[in-house]
Structure formats: structure tokens, C-alpha cells
Amino acid sequence: MSISEPGVYATDFDVWIGEAFAERGPFTLLIVLVEIAEAKVTPLSSTFLHVIGDEVDWQTMAELLGGSGRDWDGACFFPVTAGDGLLLDSAAARIRLQDLKLRLDADRLILNEGYFCDKWGRQIKVEEMPLQ
Numbered sequence: 001m002s003i004s005e006p007g008v009y010a011t012d013f014d015v016w017i018g019e020a021f022a023e024r025g026p027f028t029l030l031i032v033l034v035e036i037a038e039a040k041v042t043p044l045s046s047t048f049l050h051v052i053g054d055e056v057d058w059q060t061m062a063e064l065l066g067g068s069g070r071d072w073d074g075a076c077f078f079p080v081t082a083g084d085g086l087l088l089d090s091a092a093a094r095i096r097l098q099d100l101k102l103r104l105d106a107d108r109l110i111l112n113e114g115y116f117c118d119k120w121g122r123q124i125k126v127e128e129m130p131l132q
Contacts, residue, residue: 011058011121028088036073048093058121078114
């Protein structure tokens with residue numbers, strides 16, 4: 001399915017992933033699934049995949065993420081490449097993902113450094129809450 005077909009709605013994610021691929025070429029995508037509660041965002045699980053073309057759309061991505069077995073409310077995507085601009089190998093991707101998880105444990109605002117969206121592919125942001 002092409003998002004340019006008449007009557008097909010392009011989500012914020014569809015636009016973002018197309019622009020990311022056009023800008024970078026192939027890349028590794030670090031993904032963090034989160035639960036969103038009233039004033040709390042909790043990471044649930046994470047994974048990575050390699051984006052090697054521009055045909056990924058939100059519907060396909062949501063179906064893949066639905067296979068996680070987790071009840072998620074949002075997902076955050078971090079496109080990365082190796083120092084030479086190539087895809088990360090699996091070991092390097094796991095290390096980068098672990099580093100990302102440690103950063104997220106310390107500061108949820110890190111989600112704003114990636115492309116953060118809700119279950120419908122709409123871009124969202126984490127806002128800092130004042131301490132009470």
C-alpha cells in the first residue's frame with residue numbers, strides 16, 4: 001500500500017520515516033515501547049530493526065509492534081547508523097539499545113530526542129512536570 005494512493009491517510013509517522021530515510025539512507029531503528037499514564041511514561045520493552053527502504057508505514061509498524069505481546073500506548077524511534085554510515089550489526093545495536101534504556105531510566109525527556117508517537121502514529125512529546 002502506498003500512502004500516495006487516493007483516500008489513504010499518511011500519519012505523522014509515515015511522513016517522518018519517509019523523511020528520515022530520504023535524509024540518511026538505510027539505518028538501524030532503535031524502538032522503545034511505552035505505557036502512558038496520567039503523569040507517567042514507563043518503558044515496557046525495546047528492540048531494533050534495520051530500515052533499508054522507504055516502504056515502511058505506520059500500519060505495518062503497528063502490526064509488528066503489536067506482536068510484542070505488550071499492551072503499549074506509545075513508541076519511540078531512534079534512527080542510528082554505524083560510524084561509517086552503515087547499519088549497525090546486531091551486537092552494536094544491542095549495546096546502543098542498552099545505553100538508550102539506561103538514559104531513559106534516568107530521564108524520560110530523552111524520548112523527545114527520538115520520534116515519539118502514540119498508537120495511531122501521531123507525534124507526541126513528553127513534557128516536564130513540576131515537582132510537587
